[in-house]
Amino acid sequence: MTEPTSTGSLMTLATSVGLASLLPGIDGDALIGAFAGATLFVVSAKDLPIWKRLVYLAISVVAGYLGGTEVMQRFGVVSGGLAAFICAAVIVTLTLSMIERSRTADVTRLPRGGSDG
Template sequence: MAEPVSSTATTATLAAVAGLAMLPGIDAAVVLGAFAGAAVFVLSSDSLSLAKRAVFFVASFIAGLVAAAGVASLLARWLPIDASPGVGALLAAALAVKVLLWLIRLADDPAAAMRGMKGGGK
């Protein structure tokens, strides 16, 4: 049986996403794409605590909403078809926090990052 806290949190999250998708001026595909991308990121990060996953979910969701159009335009340059902003939101949400965490690890040890860029960090 599912825990009541997780069921309540899931229901509240889905209700919030559905409510946000119904607001005028906000593309429903972008909201659903950002939600799906954030969910993919959170489900793929097993080593994080529950509190960190919740914070990263929100950060990833917001990044997906904000960067949807930019990522979709980048995809349109690389692919022969036009990419939907929903697809851009999915990719932005799934990759935003992962890329930021990687950049933070690089900033922790800049000398190792420079060695890695030069090819001598093996």
């Protein structure tokens, strides 16, 4: 069950994103797509505390917007919103999974530095 505070915060964030997309120089489609992808991640990460989800939301929106516009320019994707949505939804998920794998990695097999003689 969601808390009323998180619902109110989410509505405030959604309104802010909508207003920010009207600013000159901002790709509105990419910003809204990044926010939608970040929201998808935040809603699916139920095991994290609310403050971590909000931090990941902000990081995911920024990374999705920047990554989406980069993907759109480099690969010729027609929709900036779709590219930003995918980037925002995937980037934090991949980063968290890489962090978890690095914590459980077996580093005893790595060669040790130093001199032989």
